[in-house]
Amino acid sequence: MMSKASEIDEEEFQKCLKKPIVKYSDMPNEMGAEAVEVVTMALDKFVASRDWEQASVLIKNTLDKKFGPSWQCAVGEGFGFDIACQQKYLLHLYYGRVAILCYKSA
Amino acid sequence: MVLRPSKSVPTTKGNRNPVVKEDLAKPRRSHPSSATKSRKPSNAPKVPRKKKPKERPSDDQPAFQGPVKRIIKPENQLELSDKELDEDVSRILTGDDPNVPKNVCKYSYKDKCYKPDPPGQGDNMATHFSILGTTLHIDSEECKKYQDNEATSDETTAVNDTKVTLECQTSTSRDSGSAAVGASLHIKNQFNYSERATQTFNNPLRSRGVHTTPPPITQFSEQANQWIIYDSYKSECLISMMELKHDGGSRSTSFEDKLASIVAGKDDEAATERSDMMHSESMANALKIMGRLVNQNAEDDIFTDFKYYEDPADSAKPGHGTLLPLWRFSNSRTSRKQVTSLCWNPRYDDLFAVGYGSYDFTRQSTGVVCCYSLKNTSYPEYAIRTESGVMCLDFHADHPSLLVAGCYDGNVSVYDISTGSNKPIYSSSIRSGKHSDPVWQVRWCAGRSSNKEMNLYSISSDGKVAIWTMSKNDLKMEPVMLLKHNNLSKDDFGEPPLTGLAAGCSFDFNASLESLFVVGTEEGNIHECSKAYSGQYIKTYDGHHMAVNKVQWNPFHADIFLSCSADWTVKIWDHKSPQCLLHFDLGNAVGDVCWSPYSSTVFAAVTTDGKVHIFDLSQNKREPLCSQKVVTKARLTNVSFNSNDYILIAGDDRGQVHSLKLSPNLRQLHSANENSEDEALQKKRLMKVLSTINKNYAT
Numbered sequence: 011m012m013s014k015a016s017e018i019d020e021e022e023f024q025k026c027l028k029k030p031i032v033k034y035s036d037m038p039n040e041m042g043a044e045a046v047e048v049v050t051m052a053l054d055k056f057v058a059s060r061d062w063e064q065a066s067v068l069i070k071n072t073l074d075k076k077f078g079p080s081w082q083c084a085v086g087e088g089f090g091f092d093i094a095c096q097q098k099y100l101l102h103l104y105y106g107r108v109a110i111l112c113y114k115s116a
Numbered sequence: 117m118v119l120r121p122s123k124s125v126p127t128t129k130g131n132r133n134p135v136v137k138e139d140l141a142k143p144r145r146s147h148p149s150s151a152t153k154s155r156k157p158s159n160a161p162k163v164p165r166k167k168k169p170k171e172r173p174s175d176d177q178p179a180f181q182g183p184v185k186r187i188i189k190p191e192n193q194l195e196l197s198d199k200e201l202d203e204d205v206s207r208i209l210t211g212d213d214p215n216v217p218k219n220v221c222k223y224s225y226k227d228k229c230y231k232p233d234p235p236g237q238g239d240n241m242a243t244h245f246s247i248l249g250t251t252l253h254i255d256s257e258e259c260k261k262y263q264d265n266e267a268t269s270d271e272t273t274a275v276n277d278t279k280v281t282l283e284c285q286t287s288t289s290r291d292s293g294s295a296a297v298g299a300s301l302h303i304k305n306q307f308n309y310s311e312r313a314t315q316t317f318n319n320p321l322r323s324r325g326v327h328t329t330p331p332p333i334t335q336f337s338e339q340a341n342q343w344i345i346y347d348s349y350k351s352e353c354l355i356s357m358m359e360l361k362h363d364g365g366s367r368s369t370s371f372e373d374k375l376a377s378i379v380a381g382k383d384d385e386a387a388t389e390r391s392d393m394m395h396s397e398s399m400a401n402a403l404k405i406m407g408r409l410v411n412q413n414a415e416d417d418i419f420t421d422f423k424y425y426e427d428p429a430d431s432a433k434p435g436h437g438t439l440l441p442l443w444r445f446s447n448s449r450t451s452r453k454q455v456t457s458l459c460w461n462p463r464y465d466d467l468f469a470v471g472y473g474s475y476d477f478t479r480q481s482t483g484v485v486c487c488y489s490l491k492n493t494s495y496p497e498y499a500i501r502t503e504s505g506v507m508c509l510d511f512h513a514d515h516p517s518l519l520v521a522g523c524y525d526g527n528v529s530v531y532d533i534s535t536g537s538n539k540p541i542y543s544s545s546i547r548s549g550k551h552s553d554p555v556w557q558v559r560w561c562a563g564r565s566s567n568k569e570m571n572l573y574s575i576s577s578d579g580k581v582a583i584w585t586m587s588k589n590d591l592k593m594e595p596v597m598l599l600k601h602n603n604l605s606k607d608d609f610g611e612p613p614l615t616g617l618a619a620g621c622s623f624d625f626n627a628s629l630e631s632l633f634v635v636g637t638e639e640g641n642i643h644e645c646s647k648a649y650s651g652q653y654i655k656t657y658d659g660h661h662m663a664v665n666k667v668q669w670n671p672f673h674a675d676i677f678l679s680c681s682a683d684w685t686v687k688i689w690d691h692k693s694p695q696c697l698l699h700f701d702l703g704n705a706v707g708d709v710c711w712s713p714y715s716s717t718v719f720a721a722v723t724t725d726g727k728v729h730i731f732d733l734s735q736n737k738r739e740p741l742c743s744q745k746v747v748t749k750a751r752l753t754n755v756s757f758n759s760n761d762y763i764l765i766a767g768d769d770r771g772q773v774h775s776l777k778l779s780p781n782l783r784q785l786h787s788a789n790e791n792s793e794d795e796a797l798q799k800k801r802l803m804k805v806l807s808t809i810n811k812n813y814a815t
Contacts, residue, residue, distance in 0.1 A: 023350070023353050026352055026353040029352075031348055033338070086340070087341070087342055087345075088341030089339075089340055089341075090338070092335070093335070093336055094333050094335050095333065096331045096332065096333060097331070097332040097333065097334050100336055102338060102340075104345045109345055111340075113336070116330070
């Protein structure tokens, strides 16, 4: 693993950090793409201040508007969770140095 | 005008202006001498009491006496005696104005002199007061007009007021007459109404609820921290770098692609997991056995019939037989195609191949070869798709998995059905040679040639009988026979000689003389040919008038062969004689004919009206033992006997294959020991039958 890691040059890694990694999503394709867009937009806005709370509020409100109410959103540099949520409304992704969890539950 | 005061009107001097405290006019009018009478107060109340019901009737007591009338006289009233009072004083009131001069003279220009001008009509009138009124007289024209207008126009409050005034006028001016007019006016009294209300029953409140199914819920748990995020980015980075190397940077980073890759990855894993169990060879075998078991359970009665049913009617009717329909083989893939060929496998008695294509030149499409087994009657064991319609099939006798198929486009392909693949192991091509017209029959060569290569023969409408050699890599074609027109016979009819080659329809090789074969052609001739002489016919039988659909040698007797044609006939020939031995007219175009494998005298024929005819020459030389309609609307195209069981299969032009069981009368073997009846005996029997016919022909 170490040998492999050494192959990665720093520049490439920084480029990768600018892209979201969708760890898990059970949303339909179009909706998922839109949700990822919402998340990245919100985080880009607050990445300078590192105000993840504001970012999560923004994400939650935007998703509520777009896909109907009762979204939950968690943004953080490290957290664990065990949730029950509505099917087809779950998105877990990494973006930059934070992990984001969005799901809908009634 | 003279006003005469009547007695009733009290215009006397004494009480000219009696001021009455109680303003009762009527009693005074009814009693003209009320002035005197009213002085006696005890009498007075009686009168008004009668006239006025408003007064209480029970007051005889003085305390409740009616109002006392006192007459107030002005001080300067003259005191007159009774005599003076009774004296009539007449006064005359004239309309003449005494002030109007009566002696007015005016100069008349007409008579040219002064003339007295007597006072005229208007001169005596003096207007003291004039006012424009809003009231109308009830009898006047204007009032009628006004009332008519009123009836038509909407009632308004303003109008209502005038009505009220009208009403007032009528009531004062007229007593009886106005009542009718007033009633017709119908004026609403806005104070005369009563308030009404009802309390209705209040419905009891009921609460209702519906439970919907809650949205589906998933459980999801994970951990995220900096290490995990870092690692995942690192792996992502590695992947992207590798892809950069592979694709040269042409990687799409859309979400859909990522999702697809995630899903695909999962599917791949699942597939590899499954491939061990579900897609293994043993699983396929197990499923196959299971399928057969299910089939046998589902069609238990048919299987019982197939094995044990014997038609009891046969013993009562010798010389007649029946066919019992068993399974019907059909498939969704072949429903719009026609059955063009049937072929039993020589080794496995239950397996047969069906070729699907189309006889219709305008409706050619792809072809299918299906191999059905009697063990699984609902689905073919093997199914091979071909580009062109399959027209003929043949199994190799020694290699039962080798199947040759002739196609409508002139190609010949060899399949190995045991591999289960759709691709032929050998196929003809333009380079190696092919027929230019549909291949109507293919037949494997019985033995092998000198260099141990397998050979097969084919016949096509392009007029060639060809031998195909399976070499290591390809299928080589070599023409054996060119079917020339036999013009000599045609010239007899005065027809112009036909050019080109005769279109071959069917052929069959003789069992004992390997080089000898007969060819049936499209114009009806049957030619006997030999492989040794490629250009010439040994003999030509001028038998049919239309295309010869099938020729077949008798499996027991090497000299006898059978032919059938679209001219409705089936004929039996001895290859030594140019005339046919027997011919049967079946009343419809005969699609196929087939000798039975168990008796030298039995054969079956199918016709386009959907009938299967079974003949046994030893029992009846003229009539079929059985002519049974198998399909109602379709045309039967092919027939084939099973070599082991007493069943035959018939294919129709709707893509269905019908299997039929022969009743006992149709399979009599005429021998005490049925199984050991050998070929010689069979041959002898056929000879015996045919010799009687020959005699008939002679006589």
